[in-house]
Amino acid sequence: MFLPRGILAEKLLWVLAEDLGQGDVTTALVVPSRAKAEARVIAKEAGVAAGIEEAEVLLDALELGFKAYVGDGADVMPWQTLLEISGDARTILSVERTLLNLISRMSGIATATRRIVEKIKSSGYKARVACTRKTAPGLMYFDKKAVLVGGGDPHRLHLDDMLLIKDNHVVFAGGVENAVKIAREKASFSKKIEVEVSNLGDVLAAAKAGADIIMLDNFSPNMVDEAINLLRKEGFLGKVLVEVSGRITAENVIDFASRGVDIISLGEITHSVKAFDVSLEIIKQ
Amino acid sequence: MFLPRGILAEKLLWVLAEDLGQGDVTTALVVPSRAKAEARVIAKEAGVAAGIEEAEVLLDALELGFKAYVGDGADVMPWQTLLEISGDARTILSVERTLLNLISRMSGIATATRRIVEKIKSSGYKARVACTRKTAPGLMYFDKKAVLVGGGDPHRLHLDDMLLIKDNHVVFAGGVENAVKIAREKASFSKKIEVEVSNLGDVLAAAKAGADIIMLDNFSPNMVDEAINLLRKEGFLGKVLVEVSGRITAENVIDFASRGVDIISLGEITHSVKAFDVSLEIIKQ
């Protein structure tokens, strides 16, 4: 998910523009027009820093100076300085909230992701932690980038980069097997084919029809066991990837990881984000 | 925050476009090109519906039929149908996730807001619940609209609609008193002036200098008491509004409401949203 800075800057200026409306009326009146300032962005809790690259690009687009003290993905401690910023005081104050909102949401996502990733890794399981498309509306880029920073897998980046046949698609194709067959026949060679299944019968049908990835949707850990065993018995294990999804949280994730699945996807890391606490302080004027 | 549908549609199509990229490759292959469908959007938990108007506008812009079973702000029960949708099957499946992401985030915000509003109201206090500008980046419109739906106060809609002099502004104005004086002298008559204070001395200075609203930032409940008493003694109570902000949560909100403040603002209702669980089911093809 590399975007050249000129492209990323446009996305970020658009976010800033919403907050500005016709302009910052407080700053215009209270802060002198040529005043300079230096400021620090400071973590107020422990976690994983994210949004640092975005902050740099935004500050650069506004012709502010900056120095990042940590990179994306760094573990940070309370009161640690993330960035130093210098330049036009009005500009710094006008961008403050947008900058903090970006870092706060992205670091919140990265922190939650990292915790789950570490939990699984420290328990010795191989499962990757993936997010879903359940992001804040219109923020798929930033949310998925934050998952990546936290060590997770971004999964599909939008609707054009993999086939993921869900229950509602299956309705129109007359069953899982048929849906996968159609996809296998018509899809570009460049795309993987994943299918969501809700019972054991469909697990095998999907594998036989040529799915690259099988998503066990809302399976209990025991049902996951059965599905894995079935795939092993039929010789598909290692050939298809197994993803589990649905009602998985940071709390019960080990129950699933321990069954030997390849991917565990969780909606909560992007749809129910806990903001990371961060603030900006003027250190010199 | 009324937007004519033609204007709101543009915002919503932009959100959808991010998810689509070059197009939905799954739907294109698995769902026949002229297939029709009917679908229901169903709540999976109890809460307050929001995003219904946005859903209607988006569906309308995509030439899909729809019938809303609840309006924004309605209390909904698990398994309650929110919307019925009909029309081109590929279009319904392509917009499914964007639609659910909107309703899910907005209903999550409205639900959390309503709970706090009700908690205060049922305890007999007058304080209004307000959100801040700590929203998901670029989603200030949707997040604030959802707060309104939940019975909260949207506070500033962006940086141009009220003067809110924060600690970092005060640094440049040489103190709270001076900052408020400058604002009072130069600001448009059409705008209110709010100032953030961090100690009792500044509370009185702010009131005397002519602030319309005083934000007690990170005050403990006892300090809030003292501030209110001071304002009462000096004859400012009822003339200035008192807002409390900082480290207030659904848990401790009554501690603040009981002190007689006018407004309680909480970052968490927009920066740490818990998604409302909602899904779309095909009911007929």
Added chain:
Amino acid sequence: MFLPRGILAEKLLWVLAEDLGQGDVTTALVVPSRAKAEARVIAKEAGVAAGIEEAEVLLDALELGFKAYVGDGADVMPWQTLLEISGDARTILSVERTLLNLISRMSGIATATRRIVEKIKSSGYKARVACTRKTAPGLMYFDKKAVLVGGGDPHRLHLDDMLLIKDNHVVFAGGVENAVKIAREKASFSKKIEVEVSNLGDVLAAAKAGADIIMLDNFSPNMVDEAINLLRKEGFLGKVLVEVSGRITAENVIDFASRGVDIISLGEITHSVKAFDVSLEIIKQ
């Protein structure tokens, strides 16, 4: 109304793009491709300079050098140099008209505003001069910024930053009193509430219902007197602001100011602008 330069630049490049179409065909053929030039923007009449900041941001976005000889709000004399510009000759000639149109319109507005402001001030009255939303379509930012530069009050910046209940709203609320009551009850604490009234009865009803500002619409100076006296008698003077609007011009403005109103709003300073005469001259190639 402070906008960081990166945000303002986008607005200005959009304006320039309309004039360019597929490109400047004259300059492309008549001016050599690497030619350098120096130019001066010169006032051709006396007035108040505005649009200087906008000019700087636009020139900077085009990588042209510049030096401003006056700031926004400066009184300028005929033949006075406002700006010096240097750099790529083709770029200077392609932006010439857009640049002059901006300075010309904004200085025209600032000049007219300043004249009225000075007239009132020199007569010893307190009334502020405000503009309305009667701007050139889509140019609310530039027109209101120019009013501010001229010493006027920008009034609402758009439909989201104050409640202004006009005659057409009153129709739907069943009278002025009811309209103000509804607004007072439901509006965000962060917004002022203004109401337009057309008779003395409504003046008092509006004040009692809690309006922050009362706009006397199309009142004659004598009717204004009566309204002010009524408000004084009932103890509202000093608590509500009084705005007069409708058929007020630079000629009759003192008739209104002398009655003790707080704000005088005039449509003509933005809807019937007299362009300020300004030109660009090449001084060196």
Added chain:
Amino acid sequence: MFLPRGILAEKLLWVLAEDLGQGDVTTALVVPSRAKAEARVIAKEAGVAAGIEEAEVLLDALELGFKAYVGDGADVMPWQTLLEISGDARTILSVERTLLNLISRMSGIATATRRIVEKIKSSGYKARVACTRKTAPGLMYFDKKAVLVGGGDPHRLHLDDMLLIKDNHVVFAGGVENAVKIAREKASFSKKIEVEVSNLGDVLAAAKAGADIIMLDNFSPNMVDEAINLLRKEGFLGKVLVEVSGRITAENVIDFASRGVDIISLGEITHSVKAFDVSLEIIKQ
């Protein structure tokens, strides 16, 4: 200047969006959410209607009903109804000001243009009245369309549709003659070539070098006479068009028209517009 409605609608929605910001807060609170209304747009003075097509397209894009009582270019009387509008009351009130600003500016331009056109025509002269690129910034489309509606000539629509060699271009080409020669040699056959001249010598040089149109810039009426005579003597009259420009107003225009020029261009009809007085009244709810 025909634009299909779908394209024009995008321009108009953009204008409306600026005024709305995060939404109309007054209408949202004071007008019930499903209220219907009927309204009339009424002229308050005599003049030439313009902006009617734009109004129709904007209303249509907002799904409001409308009936135009006059077409663009119609002579209207005070109190004459221009348009009737029906539909969602909140939408009507939210678009009211944008709609009136469009009609008011465009009708103001059309009215001023028509007066000058009629003055010349009734005096029996052939000269066409043209506008310049001195429009409100970014409003070249609307301003030039209004000139056309008023019976004027829109002149260049932007920098790409004719070569107009101005004094600042001549500086780089080493004289008028050389500039025209270069243009004649290199320009697309599809474009006319006009050149601005400031003395009689250049008039002849321009004609000989092959200019299609010669603009006499800041010539007095007597100098215009001399230029015309010179062109007649040398056999260029009827082959090149003669445009006069600079310091021409509605007052002195006949002085120029009477000299037999082909085109008279005036900046004031677009840069110093007097708004046409128009208002919207709710007639039924």
Added chain:
Amino acid sequence: MFLPRGILAEKLLWVLAEDLGQGDVTTALVVPSRAKAEARVIAKEAGVAAGIEEAEVLLDALELGFKAYVGDGADVMPWQTLLEISGDARTILSVERTLLNLISRMSGIATATRRIVEKIKSSGYKARVACTRKTAPGLMYFDKKAVLVGGGDPHRLHLDDMLLIKDNHVVFAGGVENAVKIAREKASFSKKIEVEVSNLGDVLAAAKAGADIIMLDNFSPNMVDEAINLLRKEGFLGKVLVEVSGRITAENVIDFASRGVDIISLGEITHSVKAFDVSLEIIKQ
């Protein structure tokens, strides 16, 4: 590559807007303002129709009526009617060229693609025909859609949907083997990994390192044979896909197809398009 019509319409109106500039001046003057027309879009040569869906969406966005006589992918004969259009005459004439340009380019691409696909199929080979990212700048959506209509494989839709490690990437990773290893370790499970190789040694290294697809770049048919044999011998055939690319044309494609490759990608079907001849004729006014 399914896009809901509302999203596709925006792309198409953008294309139309470029052609319109400030509006169609010919149509505005020569065609009466309320004139109606019926028109036919007619093929002038044999080929494969494409761009029909795009035409429908564009016409619909302009409120024109239409009836498609063929669908995308249909074989058409000279003089066959593709579409009938009815409605506002000015709108039809203003969109004529944009509409034809879309159909002409897309049908040209589909026709060329189909010919190569049929050539391979009729010779009994399995190889798929794919395009590359060598499209007209900014037209990747339309060009790839046309390839799909012609029976080809669209390959990557942009840079985010598959890893394709090209020679210039390999430079930074220290060899093909290492590049694939890094990708295999870090890439999302949702993406395939393809690598471009230029010699036989790298073919095997790529397969061993875990590439999903190996692109033989600029291999002669005989070198392709060797690569396939090597992969077969090492047991990779059937597990990795083999793509050939570079200097392959409609003429020599069978030479490559006959070697048993899976995918043949050709730049020429999108970078050197021969326009399909199509015209619009007014049939009734």
Added chain:
Amino acid sequence: MFLPRGILAEKLLWVLAEDLGQGDVTTALVVPSRAKAEARVIAKEAGVAAGIEEAEVLLDALELGFKAYVGDGADVMPWQTLLEISGDARTILSVERTLLNLISRMSGIATATRRIVEKIKSSGYKARVACTRKTAPGLMYFDKKAVLVGGGDPHRLHLDDMLLIKDNHVVFAGGVENAVKIAREKASFSKKIEVEVSNLGDVLAAAKAGADIIMLDNFSPNMVDEAINLLRKEGFLGKVLVEVSGRITAENVIDFASRGVDIISLGEITHSVKAFDVSLEIIKQ
């Protein structure tokens, strides 16, 4: 067709953004994040370079260093270096294809145009070579700019810069003569009037009615002769320009040029472009 760099950059970033989608996933994983690179853009065949200015502006917008070894319009040889680029390696690799697509298409157009221009010139004829509006959809700027670089005439830049009355317009005006008369009467003095004719009778009618340019559409060379003779006999030659269009190719162009026409327009130079072969090579990391 001069566009200041800030305006051109926006067009180019838009093109790049389509290719990037949510970001370059290959580069992000395989190329280290702070790696620097130097690269060369190299011609792989002989032709005329175009797109060099566009490349410079795009590279500059991405903060990459560059040095152009040739200018637009230069004759280049196989293996000749066009540009050297230096800077952030990931950015260079992400923009590689967009950059090459621009240069490849534009140089392809310029090369084809130059060959036809030279063919006519070396045969001693005066006819100019013009393109049409038959470009790739949405790429009129780039395609026409490339024609200009190749020595051709860009013809109309869009629908607003000349009147070109085509057969479909004539239908609505009741004949060629009437169509030209209407245009002559109503069109802006700033625009030329061209009319397309399909028989000898209309040639004369068009000339008499005042057309500036007559386009002989699908005339055989002999019919062109007759048309020219007719115009000569009636004294119009030298007063109107004669353009031939329709079924003219690089092969038969001399047949038309030799008849003494002024302009020869060919669709194929923009609608059926043969890409110019160009590649980017990393030379140093």
